[in-house]
Amino acid sequence: MKQSKQLIQTLRETPKDADVVSQQLMMRAGMIQKQAAGIYSYFPLALRSIRKFEQIVREELAKDGCQEVLMPMVQPAELWQESGRWTFYGKELLRFKDRKEAGFCLGPTHEEVITDMVRRTVRSYKQLPINLFQVQSKFRDEIRPRFGLMRGREFIMKDGYSFHATDADCDREYWAMFNAYKRIFSRLGVKFRPVEADSGAIGGSFTHEFHVLAGSGEDAILSCDSCDYTSNLEKTEAPALAITDNGAAFPLKRDHFATPGVVGQVEQAAGMKDADHDGMPITQTSKFYLFRAMFADETTKLVGAVLRGDHEVNPVKVKNLVGALDLELFPLEEAEAFTGAKSGFMGPVGLKDVQMVVDLSLKGAVNLTCGANKTDYHHFGLDPARDLPGATFADIRLALEQDTCTRCGKGKYQAYRGIEVGQVFKLGIKYSKAMGCTFLDENGKDQPMIMGCYGIGVTRTVAAVIEQNFDEDGIIWPWPVAPYQVHLLNLDPANAEVNLVANRLETELEAAGFEVLHDDREGMSPGAKFKDADLLGFPLRLMVGTKGLKEGVVELRDRRTKQVTKVAPDAVLGAVRTAKDRIFEGLETAGGR
RNA sequence: CGGGGCGUAGCGCAGCCUGGUAGCGCAUCUGCUUUGGGAGCAGAGGGUCGUAGGUUCGAAUCCUAUCGCCCCGACCA
Numbered sequence: 001m002k003q004s005k006q007l008i009q010t011l012r013e014t015p016k017d018a019d020v021v022s023q024q025l026m027m028r029a030g031m032i033q034k035q036a037a038g039i040y041s042y043f044p045l046a047l048r049s050i051r052k053f054e055q056i057v058r059e060e061l062a063k064d065g066c067q068e069v070l071m072p073m074v075q076p077a078e079l080w081q082e083s084g085r086w087t088f089y090g091k092e093l094l095r096f097k098d099r100k101e102a103g104f105c106l107g108p109t110h111e112e113v114i115t116d117m118v119r120r121t122v123r124s125y126k127q128l129p130i131n132l133f134q135v136q137s138k139f140r141d142e143i144r145p146r147f148g149l150m151r152g153r154e155f156i157m158k159d160g161y162s163f164h165a166t167d168a169d170c171d172r173e174y175w176a177m178f179n180a181y182k183r184i185f186s187r188l189g190v191k192f193r194p195v196e197a198d199s200g201a202i203g204g205s206f207t208h209e210f211h212v213l214a215g216s217g218e219d220a221i222l223s224c225d226s227c228d229y230t231s232n233l234e235k236t237e238a239p240a241l242a243i244t245d246n247g248a249a250f251p252l253k254r255d256h257f258a259t260p261g262v263v264g265q266v267e268q269a270a271g272m273k274d275a276d277h278d279g280m281p282i283t284q285t286s287k288f289y290l291f292r293a294m295f296a297d298e299t300t301k302l303v304g305a306v307l308r309g310d311h312e313v314n315p316v317k318v319k320n321l322v323g324a325l326d327l328e329l330f331p332l333e334e335a336e337a338f339t340g341a342k343s344g345f346m347g348p349v350g351l352k353d354v355q356m357v358v359d360l361s362l363k364g365a366v367n368l369t370c371g372a373n374k375t376d377y378h379h380f381g382l383d384p385a386r387d388l389p390g391a392t393f394a395d396i397r398l399a400l401e402q403d404t405c406t407r408c409g410k411g412k413y414q415a416y417r418g419i420e421v422g423q424v425f426k427l428g429i430k431y432s433k434a435m436g437c438t439f440l441d442e443n444g445k446d447q448p449m450i451m452g453c454y455g456i457g458v459t460r461t462v463a464a465v466i467e468q469n470f471d472e473d474g475i476i477w478p479w480p481v482a483p484y485q486v487h488l489l490n491l492d493p494a495n496a497e498v499n500l501v502a503n504r505l506e507t508e509l510e511a512a513g514f515e516v517l518h519d520d521r522e523g524m525s526p527g528a529k530f531k532d533a534d535l536l537g538f539p540l541r542l543m544v545g546t547k548g549l550k551e552g553v554v555e556l557r558d559r560r561t562k563q564v565t566k567v568a569p570d571a572v573l574g575a576v577r578t579a580k581d582r583i584f585e586g587l588e589t590a591g592g593r
Numbered sequence: 594c595g596g597g598g599c600g601u602a603g604c605g606c607a608g609c610c611u612g613g614u615a616g617c618g619c620a621u622c623u624g625c626u627u628u629g630g631g632a633g634c635a636g637a638g639g640g641u642c643g644u645a646g647g648u649u650c651g652a653a654u655c656c657u658a659u660c661g662c663c664c665c666g667a668c669c670a
Contacts, residue, residue, distance in 0.1 A: 012619055012631070013605045017663055027604095037662070143594095146663085263669050289670040305670080312668080335670065343669045371670085492628060527630035534630090547629060555629095 001484070001510075003519040007044055010532050020216055022466035023148025025475050029536050031483075038145025038153035042459075045536070048483040049462050050156065053188065054135050056480065057158050057456060060184045064176050066131040066160060071113045073137060077103030079112040083434050092140045106139035111431050111453065114161045118449070119437035125165040128439060128449065129173060133160030135458065149463035150218075150419060160454040163432070165441060170426060170450040174206075177424045177454045181210050184456070185422070189478030189587040190468055193418065195221055196231040198316050207425045210456075211418025212464035221418045222399055226411025234316040236413070237406040238399035240360035241308075244283045246367035249383050252349065255372050256380035263344040265309045272369055272378060285309030286362065286370045286382060288348050290335050293324035293355075302330065302338075305396055306348050306370070306384060307359040312398040321357055321394050339373045347371030348388055349379060356391035358384045363393045419464040420457075427451040469560075475537030476560050479583050484517040486576060487538040491526040491545030501554065501569050502544040509542075512573055534559070540579055542572065558583070 009030040017034070018024040026032045031046035042050060058068065077095070080086035085093075086103075094106045107113070114132060122130065138157045145153050160177070164170040178194065185192040190212050197209040209232060211221055220233035231237070262271035265287055270279040289305040303322055305313045319327040332343060339346040347370040348356055362368070368382040384391055401415040431437065432448040441447050462481065469476040479485060486509055490502040499520075506518045517538065519529050526545065533541050541557040548554050553566040556575050560583075567575040 009603085009620085011604055015604065016599085016606095019663075034662095265668060268669090287668095287670070291670085310668090313670085329667085329670065332667095332670080339670090346670055489629095494628080523628090525628055525630085525632055527628090527632080530630045532631080543629080545629060 001506075001515075001517050003517050004521045006517070008536075010535055018148065020147045020150065020463075020467065021470055022150065022463040025466055025470060025535070025537075026148065026463070029475065032149065036153075038142055038151070040149060040152060040154070040459075045483040046462070049465075049477070049481045050458060052481045053458060053461055054156075054158070056187050057135070057184055057458070060180050060187070061131075061133055061160065063183075064131065064180050066133050068134060069114075069117075069132050070134050070136060071107070071110050071117070073107050073139070074104050075107045075110075075113055077105065079116055079435075080105060083112050083115075083431055085112070092142060094139055094141045107136075108138055108140040109455075110134070110136075110159055111161065111427070111451075112435070115431045115435045115437045115451070118163050119432075119435060122163065122439060122449075125439050125441050128163055128165045129169055131160060131162040131173060131177075133158060133454070147216075147218075147463075149459045150467075152459070155460060156458040158456040158458055161427075162452040162454070163437070163449040164451070165439060165447070165449070167450055170428075170452050174424060174426050174452050177452070178208060181422050181424060181454075181456070185210055185212070187480055188461070188465065189480050190465055192421075193221060193223060193230045193416070195418065196229075196235055197423070198232065198235045198320070207423060209418075209420050210422035210424075211416075212421050212461065212468055213416050214419055214464060214467040215417055216467050217417035217419040217464075219418045219420055221416045222401065222403075222413040223416060224405035224408060224411040225414050227405060227408035229405055229407040229411075233398060234314060236399035238314075238360075238395050238397045239404045239406050240363065240395070243361075243364045244281070246284055246365065249366035249386075250381050252382060252387055253380045255374060255377040257369060257378040258376060259345075259378050260376040268344070268378070269309060269369075272380075274380075280369055282309045284368055286347075286368045286384075287311075287313075288346055288371055289313050290330040290338070290346065290354070291315070291318060291327050292330045293319065293322050294326045294328075295323070296325050302351075302354045303327070304348050304351060304354045304356045305359075306356065306362060306388070306391070307397050308361050308365075309369075311359060311361065313359075314396060314398045317394070317396045318357060321392070321396060322355060339371075341371060341373045342375040345371045345373065345375050345377060347373050347379060347382075348384075348391075349373070349382065356388045357396055358388065358391050358393050359397045360393055360395050361397065419460065419467060421461040421464050422454075422456040424454045425452065427453050470537070473531075474535035477537050477539060478587065479539050479580065480587075482515075482538050483536070484515045484538050485580070486514050486516045486540045486542055487533045487536065488516050488518045488542045489526075489529045489533055489544065490518060490520045491529065491543060491547075493520050493522045495546050497549060498544055498546055501549060505542065505544065505554070505569065505572055508573055509576060512577075514576060539583055540576060542576070544569075 011028045014024045015027045018027050031043050032040045034040055135158045139154050142153050162173045192212050195209045195211050197207050222236045223230040257272040259271045262268050269282040269285045272280040287307050287309050291303045293301050293303045305318050315327050362384050366383045369378045369380050370382045372379045402412050405411040429448040437449050438446045466475050492498045506516050509516045539559050543555040554569055556565045
């Protein structure tokens with residue numbers, strides 16, 4: 001393919017509003033253009049990568065018997081009213097009316113449509129299980145789209161849905177998809193992890209997210225260095241730490257420490273002074289959070305969370321513990337009014353009508369400090385079990401790197417940043433029940449189908465690949481999704497011999513099945529072509545120039561290692577094959593474990 | 594939502610404070626010379642200065658509104 005005929009317009013300078021590496025490089029490489037906040041056009045190079053990844057997805061899903069469909073992006077309001085999400089889904093659901101004033105929305109996901117399709121088609125257990133997927137554009141009107149393709153409003157997604165007669169069969173499919181996803185991301189050639197995640201308010205017994213590891217990832221992940229346990233930080237189980245020995249328990253000393261104006265846990269610990277103490281160890285302090293929990297029956301309740309001073313609360317754990325639908329920090333003004341103390345001096349003692357939860361690492365702890373609910377004062381001698389009657393002890397803290405793994409008890413957690421690119425989820429009968437998607441079982445009884453759903457953010461994955469694979473010069477494409485595999489640089493198109501050799505190599509490599517972009521642009525200095533090639537980042541660069549041909553060689557350069565091999569033109573095909581094999585040997589597929 | 598910043602040629606920016614009718618680099622086009630890490634010279638095209646009002650003889654510049662874009666935010670519970 002001749003580059004001079006391709007629509008590839010590189011930019012020397014980084015567009016101002018590109019804030020993450022993948023967006024900067026894709027815009028500079030002329031792969032994408034922004035049309036509006038979170039809405040992009042894909043140019044040929046980008047589309048080639050996207051299509052390649054889609055192809056991997058299709059091939060792997062086909063192995064598990066998944067069937068591809070295509071559903072409408074514009075969906076009728078009625079379906080969403082049936083599932084209850086028309087009102088429940090927030091402003092991310094872009095709603096509008098057609099000329100007849102009928103309600104519609106742009107599909108942010110397709111549970112409703114697929115459920116409708118299946119309920120109108122499938123009637124018997126003999127037609128189950130079935131697993132349908134599509135690759136399609138989604139629209140979610142994000143509050144704050146950012147990070148280029150990683151959190152856009154319109155994006156391409158592979159979404160799949162399975163329907164089963166039994167719970168066990170749904171579980172089987174779940175793990176089949178789990179393994180299919182492992183194959184997909186392994187083939188992609190990136191470092192990734194399947195991660196246990198919180199299943200959220202939707203319910204469902206379990207869910208895994210697939211994360212591409214990258215320093216710029218939005219999600220924190222902890223992974224045991226000894227066993228398989230890998231989880232999203234919002235779910236990671238935290239071990240109960242050994243109780244700090246604070247001596248024999250003494251009664252609660254109210255308002256013991258005067259700590260005027262000292263705010264912040266570390267400063268407070270240092271500021272707690274009396275005859276016997278010049279500051280307290282932070283492990284002997286406690287911190288207190290007041291939440292308002294909202295429940296399915298629309299009631300609310302105050303929940304107080306007590307943790308060791310150096311620990312952070314994990315609101316997701318608190319939410320799940322009290323069985324709330326949603327949990328929010330009690331607004332500061334209301335909290336101050338409720339406790340009678342300014343921020344920094346609130347505490348759990350003596351509060352009425354608050355459900356207290358205490359972190360496991362404080363179970364058995366005594367002689368702690370806590371806010372006195374009186375501005376500028378702290379209590380001393382808190383014994384949660386004694387002073388907080390009715391309190392529940394549970395794991396409610398954020399796990400930390402180097403915490404001991406709760407699963408194997410041996411390893412330590414290692415922290416990673418991840419970009420969530422896929423999720424497998426067991427839906428159960430939430431949609432099938434609400435929408436009457438039923439089948440007749442062996443006994444002729446009507447049953448709601450058990451559903452699973454499985455998503456992969458296609459465009460986000462392509463961006464994530466770049467977030468993980470780049471250097472100061474540009475993108476470093478993994479072979480499987482590189483727009484082209486070989487960038488053939490014709491360094492002197494005006495020279496007949498150079499031209500001849502370059503054209504011959506292009507033909508030869510393409511005939512051998514390689515995807516070659518031949519930079520045959522005239523009047524461009526070699527340096528400029530090198531820069532462009534680095535930016536576009538195809539795995540191999542083949543340079544044909546006057547200088548080399550004088551020695552009877554052309555040069556093959558590995559984009560990632562920057563290693564250059566000089567080969568005779570006749571030996572290029574073999575050298576490219578060898579280089580490809582070498583690249584595949586080094587291909588990162590970690591995470592498949 | 595709160596706070597901050599920015600909208601001037603395809604991209605990156607200057608000009609604005611102190612009003613006088615728009616400029617630089619890259620990119621694009623033409624010609625000549627160049628050709629191994631973003632070449633040189635000469636010339637050319639391209640902007641109702643986000644939009645709408647207002648002040649003024651005169652507004653990119655001052656005022657008001659509006660739209661768009663970007664960033665940041667909650668060791669305190």
